[in-house]
Amino acid sequence: MHYLPNILFAIALIIGAGYFAKHVKKLIRNIKLGHDIDVSDNKSQRWKNMAMIALGQTKMMHRPIAGMLHIIVYVGFIIINIEVLEIIIDGIFGTHRIFSAIGKPYGILIGAFEILAVLVFVSVIIFWIRRNIIKLKRFWKSEMTTWPKSDANIILYFEMVLMTLFLVMNATDAPFQDMNSGNVISQFIAPWFGSLSESTLHVIERAAWWMHILGILVFLNYLYFSKHLHILLAFPNTYYGSLKPQGQFDNLEAVTKEVRLMMDPNVDPFAAPAEGTETETPAKFGASDVQDLNWLQLLNAYTCTECGRCTSECPANQTGKKLSPRKIMMDTRDRLEEVGKNIDLNKGTFKEDGKQLLDNYITQEELWACTSCNACVEACPVSINPLSIIMDMRRYLVMEQSAAPVELNSMMTNIENNGAPWPYNQMDRLNWKNE
Template sequence: MELFQRILFAIVLGTVGWLIYRRIKLIRDTIRLGQPEDRTDRPSERLGTMLRVAFGQKKMFDRPLVGILHFILYAGFLLINIEVLEIILDGLSGQHRMFAPFFGTVYHYLIDFFEFLAVAVLVVCVIFLIRRNIVRVDRLQAERHRELIGFPSVDGNLILIFEIVLMLAILTMNAADTVLQDMNSAHYTPTGDYMFSQFLKPLFAGWSEGGLIALERGAWWFHILGILGFALYVTHSKHLHIALAFPNTYFARLAPRGKMENMPAITKEVKLMLGMDTATDAPPTEGGSDIPERFGAKDVMDLHWKNLMDAYSCTECGRCTANCPANITGKLLSPRKIMMDTRDRLEDLGRNMQANGGKVVEDGKALLGDYILVEEIMACTTCTACVEACPVLINPLDIILQLRRYKIMDEAQAPGSWNMMFQNMETSQAPWKFSPGDRFNWANNLK
C-alpha cells in the first residue's frame, strides 16, 4: 500500500509539474509576440527596485493597514510553503517528517513558526473576504466596474477561501499527528505538541487509531494536492502576479513615470526637417526602411514585450482605476480594464497558437476595437495617476498612448478639436491660435 501511494504521488507531482511547465511556456511565447525592447541597463538599480517594490511591498504601504495585512498574507503563504519541500520528499520516500531527526528540537520551533504564519494568513484572508463582500470596497465591486463581472469576481473570493481551507488542513494534519504521537503509533515521529494545532486535539479525543491515521493522511493528501492545484491555478489567475511581480518590477522603466517616449521614426523625420544631425539616431527598422509598418499599436503584436508582461502581472486591485480622474467623472476609461483586456487578447492568441502548432493564425480580431474601445483610450488625460498608483509598477498609460497613436496617425481619426490643436501647435507652437510673439501679452498689465 505504501509503495502504491509513493507511485501515485510521483505521478501526481509529475503531471502537475508538466501542466505548469506547459502553461508557463505558453505565457512566455505570448509575451514574446511583443516588439523587442532593451530593459537590461542599470542592473543594480533594477535589482534595488525589485527588492523594494516586489519583495518589500513598498507601494502597498501607501495605505499602512492594508499594506501590513497584504504583507502578512504574501510573506506568510510563501514561507509556509517551505514546509512543502518536506512533504514532497516524504511523499516520494515514504517517510514521515524526515527533517525532524536532522533538526532536533529546532524542528519543533520551525513547525510552531509555520503554524503561527498559517493562523495569521487565515485571519487576514477572513478580513479580506469581509472587505470584499460585507464592507464592499468600491474598487472591488463588479456592479461598479464592468471588467470584474464573471470570473474576476469569483477569482478574488475563491483564492481567499482556498487559502483558508489549506491553512485549516495544515492545522488538522498536525493535530491528528500529535494525537497519534501520544498513542505511540508506529511511523509517527515524536515531536511534541505545536503552538496552535494543540487546541484542536480535543476534537479528536476518543477517535480510534485507524480513524486518526485516515484523518491525518487525508489532511496530508488534501494539503499537498491543494498546494499543487493552487500552483497550477495561479498560472490561469490574476494571482500570477505572485511570481511575475519580481521580473515585472525588475524590468520596469527607470525613467520618470510621467515621461512619454517619442516615436523614433517621427523624431528622425522632425530632425531631418529642422536640418539637425541624425547620425546617432536609431537604426532603420527591419527590412531597411525608416518608415515603420504601422504607427502606434493596433494589436498586441505592435506593443512592446514589457507591455504584455504588464498585462500578465496585473493584480486587478483597481488602485489605478480608483485614482483615474476620467473614471471618477464617469468616463468609460478604466486603466484596470485596459490591462485585463490586453491579457484577454493574449489568452485568445495563446489558444490560437496551441491550435496551430505554435503559430498565430489571423483571426480577424485586434486589441483596439474588439477588446478596447476607442472611447476608452480617448478619455485618458495622460495624468499618470494610474502609473503612480500601481503596486507592481505597471504602466497602462503606455498601452493607451500606443493605441491612440495608431488611431490618430495611422487611421487619421482624431477628434476635430484635437486636429485644431495639432494645427495650432504646428503653426503657432502652442495649443491656442495666436501669434507666438503675442504669447506673453497677458503679463503686460501685471504689477
C-alpha cells in the same frame, strides 16, 4: 502494495509539475509575441526595485491596513509552503516528517508555521469580508464581471482550506503531538479529535496530508488562469519596470529625426544619411493589437492583480468617464490569451481573426479620456504601466488613422501653421500669453 502511496504521489507530482511547466511555456510564448525592448540598463537599481517592491511589499503599505494583511498572507503562505519540501521527500521515500530529526529547530520552525497559518486564515477572512460584505467600491467596478469576482473568492477559499488542512494534519498526527514541540496551535485543535481511535486519527491525518499537497498542486496550476499569477510574475515585472522619470514619454526615433531635419534650415533633405545614423522607419506607428506592444507591456498585463488601486486613483474614472486603467490591463491580457489560443489551434501560427485590441476590447473613448497624469502608474503595487499601452494606442490612432478628437486635431493644426496651440497668426502668436 507497500510502495503504492509513494508511486501515486510521484505520479501526482509529475503530472502537477508537468502541467505547470506546460503553462509556463505557453505564458513565455505569449509574452514574446510582443516586440523587443532593451531593459538591460542599471541592473543594481533593478535588483533594488525588485527587492523593495516585489519582496518588500513597500507600495502595498501606502494603504497600511490592506498592506499589512497582504504581507501576512504573502509571507505566511510562502513560508508555510517551505514545508512542501518535507512533504515531497516524505511522499517519494515513504518517510514521516523526515526533518524532525534535526530536533528543537524543527519544533521552532513548525511552531512558526502554525502561528502564521492562523494569521493567514484570519487575514483571508478579513479580505473576504471587505470584498463580499463591506463591498469596497473598487472591487465592484463594471469591469469586474462574474469571472474576476469569482476568481478572487476562489483564491481566498483555496487559502482558507489549505491553512485548515495544515493545522488538521498537525493536530491529528499523534507522533507529532507526542513530541510536544512545535504544536503551539494544533495542541488546542487536537482535543477536538480526542474521542477518535488511533487508526481513525491516522486516516484523518493522511487524508489531510494528501489533500494539502494535492491542493497546493491544483493551486499552482490554477495560477495561470487567475489574476494571482502575480505571485510569480511580480518579481520579473518589478525588475524590468521602467526606470525613467514618470511623465517622460518614449519618442519614436524615426519621427524625432524627421522633426530635427525640418527644423534645421542647413540640412539637405535629399542628402544620403551619414554612416551609422540611418534610422529605420517602423512598419506601423503605435499599437492596435497586442502584437504591436512590447513584451514588457504584455508581461504587465499578465502581472495585473486586478486590485483596482489604479482605477480608484484615476481622475478620469473618478469623474465618471469610461476609462479604467485596470480594464486596460485586463483587456490586454484577455486579447493576448485569445491570440495565444488562436496560435495553438493553428499549429503555431496566428490566423487573422478579424479582431484586435483596439475597438474590439478597448474603445477610443476610453483612450482619449486619459489625462496622462501617471496616477495609475504610481498607484500600482507591482510596477504595472497602463499609461504606456494607452499612449501607444493613441499614437496608432493619430499617426496611422488620423483619428484624433476634433479638439486635438485643431490644436495640432494650429501648432503646425501658427507655432502655437491657439488660432493666432505668426505675427500675433505671443498673444497666447494674455489668455
